[in-house]
Amino acid sequence: MDLTFSTEELEFRDELRGWLEANLPGEEPRGDEDAIYAFRTEWQRTLYDSGWAAVHWPQEYGGRDATLMQSAIFFEEMGRIGAPLPANVLGLLLAGPTIMAWGTDEQKDRYLTPILSAEEIWCQGFSEPEAGSDLAAVKTRAVRDGDDWVVTGQKVWTSGAQYSKWCMLVARTDPDAAKHKGLSYFLMDMEQEEVQVRPLVQITGEAEFNELFIEEARIPHANMLGEEGNGWIVALTTLMNERSGLGFFLQVRLRQMLDRLIAEAVANGKIDDPVISQSLGDMLERTETLRLTAYRGLSTIMKYGQPGPEGSLTKWLWSETNQMMTQLAVDIVGPQALHSANPWSYELLRARGNSIEGGTTEILKNIIAERVLGLPRK
Amino acid sequence: MQFDFTEDQHEIKRTAKDLLAQRSTSEKVRTAAESGSYEQSLWAELAELGWPGVAISEDHSGGGLGIIELATLLEEGGYALANSPLLASAACAIAIQEAGSDAQKKEWLPKLASGQVTGSFGIAGQTFPDLVDAAITVSVSPDGSSATLIDVSAAECNAVETIDPTRRYGEFSEADQSGEGMPGDGAAALDISTVIVSAELVGICQRALDMTVEYVKDRKQFGRPVGSFQAVQHRCAQMLLNTEAARSVTYYAAWSADADRSLLPEASALAKSSASKAGVEVTGSAIQAHGGIGFTWEADVHWFYKRAQMDAAWLGGTKTHRERLTRIAAAQAA
CATH class of the missing domain: 2.40.110.10 (Butyryl-CoA Dehydrogenase, subunit A, domain 2)
Incomplete structure (x- = not known):
């Protein structure tokens, strides 16, 4: 067991960090969908020009042949530095890998490069x-x-x-x-x-x-x-890629959110309220569990070629934690957290979608019970 | 990064599981619990295999392996609910290794590592597992800042009956003033014991989950296995989530004890916070999923619930360790 990054992983991370620090765009526009889209397209072109658009893709299609661990590092670093997501995130994470797995040579030639360059969303x-x-x-x-x-x-x-x-x-x-x-x-x-x-x-x-x-x-x-x-089998390939890597991005963002909340609680003295302290401890436990379970899941896939029981749990745990944390923010910040101008108000509402999008928590529990634990279907 | 055991570590874990499946069967656990005594031959065999001293340095006649290896043994001990002083004695030995003077180490570590004597460990004024039959005990203050080595034969202590008959517990009398100071790192001693009891809890959770899955597949009501009902399925999914969450943080904490001590205080709090919660919830859920039979003395799930309750409370439960996590994070934020 070794929970430190290898030399290759550190080199990859440091090269990426250096590049991100030099090339990170400014603040993402808020509220205006068209402006956000234009901003993210520009960002993806910047990534593409330096070969960072899809590190997990094979080199022959313009990727870097990154290992799963390097891909996780990529998303963690993107999250850590506050980088926006690329415009064509569904193309890069879902369409590209599905076409690589099932496409004819003609289809691969036709579609993959414009996905990478954000020419075609x-x-x-x-x-x-x-x-x-x-x-x-x-x-x-x-x-x-x-x-x-x-x-x-x-x-x-x-x-x-x-x-x-x-x-x-x-x-x-x-x-x-x-x-x-x-x-x-x-x-x-x-x-x-x-x-x-x-x-x-x-x-x-x-x-x-x-x-x-x-x-x-x-x-x-x-x-x-x-x-x-x-079509069902091909669609499963898409669905299996749905949360690949992105989980590491979300997990880092969640931890950053918690760090802001702790700083707020320290500043306004609520940290001394034992009930708040307990809730924050719960959030610390959950965010660390997410990070570690995600890495454990990745190690399992890299070593054995298939996910272990822990692989099915992180999306459920993440969505539940995000909902609890944004609710806790209202307790710590007070009713101002619900003012529209306060970012927590948006986070609170947006978190409601987390346990529905990409597989409801109820469906995830069914899948865990039937496929991981082997319980009988109805 | 490789968040998985090495082949050697897997082999140790597998061997321990196979051995305990034979030596510590449900019948034996029941016999030991109902008679209030351990089977001496099991302890002799574990001692022969070097389990009590697996993480003690070779200089002191130990196995020279790490806390990860010790944690895997305790996890399997929890899975089998083995009746032995392994947890208490290994915790005592680790505490002497971390906090003892050279003379204290020289005197006690070889005897503890070989299983010739057993030890105990605990927080002053609280419950000590396998105390009365121990030769030596380490008692630490709640924050580990001070540690005392106590010769049990010279101390005033007695057995206490708890809800958990699968293990024997004791306490020192309030008047007891015996013991000698220990110059080393009492906080590390406490943190590592916190990690290894978390490992035992992970094993208990896994067993409770396995027993439950097996039972709900088999038990039929309304003409179908109760495990086909969604309410039961979702309960089992929650048991898996709690178990795997505790496993991730406990393995991480064991690794930090071996590889990066700067992470150990936070990691041990994480492990115990998560494993205490998982232990109590998963074994409680196992009783519920077993229905009426789960509430009877005759079924075996209650042994796991009872041990989990004691382990969860020992060295601080979820609330204690969550408070500690927040304190550490707040100090970093300030």
Whole structure:
């Protein structure tokens, strides 16, 4: 057991730190979605120009062949220094790896480089109004018409759709096949009249997400990823990449938030309140547990090629902790924390989404019970 | 970074698990608990294998390995709920190694490492595991700033009955003034004992979880296994989360004792805060998931609950250690 970074890992980290210190952009704009998007696009181009856009990608596709540990270090450092996320985060983390795993040579040549350079932004068309946690229940239909597929349906929670050139789309190509077997995975061009994007205003008042209304959109057959009827399996590749690396970014941000809270409690004297002190101790325990469990999970995957039982727990623990911590902030800061101008008010509301997005906590518990503990299904 | 045991450490852990699965069966645990006495042959065998002195230096006839190795043995001891003075005696030896004078080390470490005598360890005025039969004991102040070596045969102490019959406990009488000062690092002694009892709690949690998963797969109500009900499934998922959380921080703390002592005070508080909570909640949850049978003397889950309660409270529980975590973080922030 060795919980220090190896020489190679330290060299990687120090090179990255040096680069980040020299190239970090200024403060991210607040509130204006278009301005945020432009800022993050510019940031991704800067990363791309120096070969930092996707360290976990293979070198032949413009990455650095980073190990999982180096990739974790990358996201930790990005979080630590307060760097923004790149504009095409879904392309880099989800679409790219899925295309690498399932794409033809032509598809890889066509799509990967523009993902890296932020020339083409990607969004994810999985969830539907009637298919949330029950993802395989998607109803969006794709019907073959010559060399094309004609697609009709509705998608929801598609973040960044208004800026996207491409959409990872799961649609039903065989309505008669069993639920999971009738699906196919498409790369859909968003630049067509038949795809309408409508912002979905969330409880924070902003619109990170959208609804997609798809009315007889056309997708060439060449844009199917994987075989016809294989969409569920391809989608699982995407979902398995969903939190890779990003967890380390979020975990560092959570700890920074806690450090601000402790500083506030020290400054206003609430630290001497034993109830507050207990709650902060709980938060310290949780944030350290997250960090250590994430590293333990990574070591397991690197050594044994598959995740251990701890791998399924961090998203649950993170979302619960973020909700508890933002609530504790109201106790420590007082009602001013709920003034709209106070950043805690946004964090408190945004945290409500954490236990829903990317798999609800209830679904995660089902998965842990059935797949990790081997309990019988209904 | 390699947050996993080395092959040697895995081998030690596997061997310990296999041995205790044979030597410390549920029947033996029950017999020992109900009779209030340990099976001497188990302790003799563990001593023969060098377990009590695994983390004592070779200069003092120990195994020369680290706290990580000792923690793996205690984790498996907790898993099997082994009835032996291993925790108390190993904690005593580590405390003498950390806090003792050269003469104290020379006199006691070889005897403790070989299992020829047993020791105990605790916070002054509180409960001492396996005290009455011990030859020697280290008593520390609550913050570890002072440590005292006590010759048990010359001290006024007696056995106390607790809720946990799987281990014997004792206390010193209030009037007892015996003992000699120890010049070394009492705080490190306390921190390391805090880590190894956390390891025992991790093992207890894992066993309670395994027993529960097995039971709810088997037990049928309404014509189906109760483990297929979501309420039961989510309870089991929570047990896994608590167990794995305690495991992550406990392994980290054991590593810090061996590799980076500057991290040990915070890491030991993290370990005990998490493991005490997990121990009490996971074993309590195990009783609940077993339903009525879980509340009977006849089922084995209560032994784990009782040991977990004592371990959780010993050397400070979750609230004590959370307060300590906040104090350390606040000092860094100020």
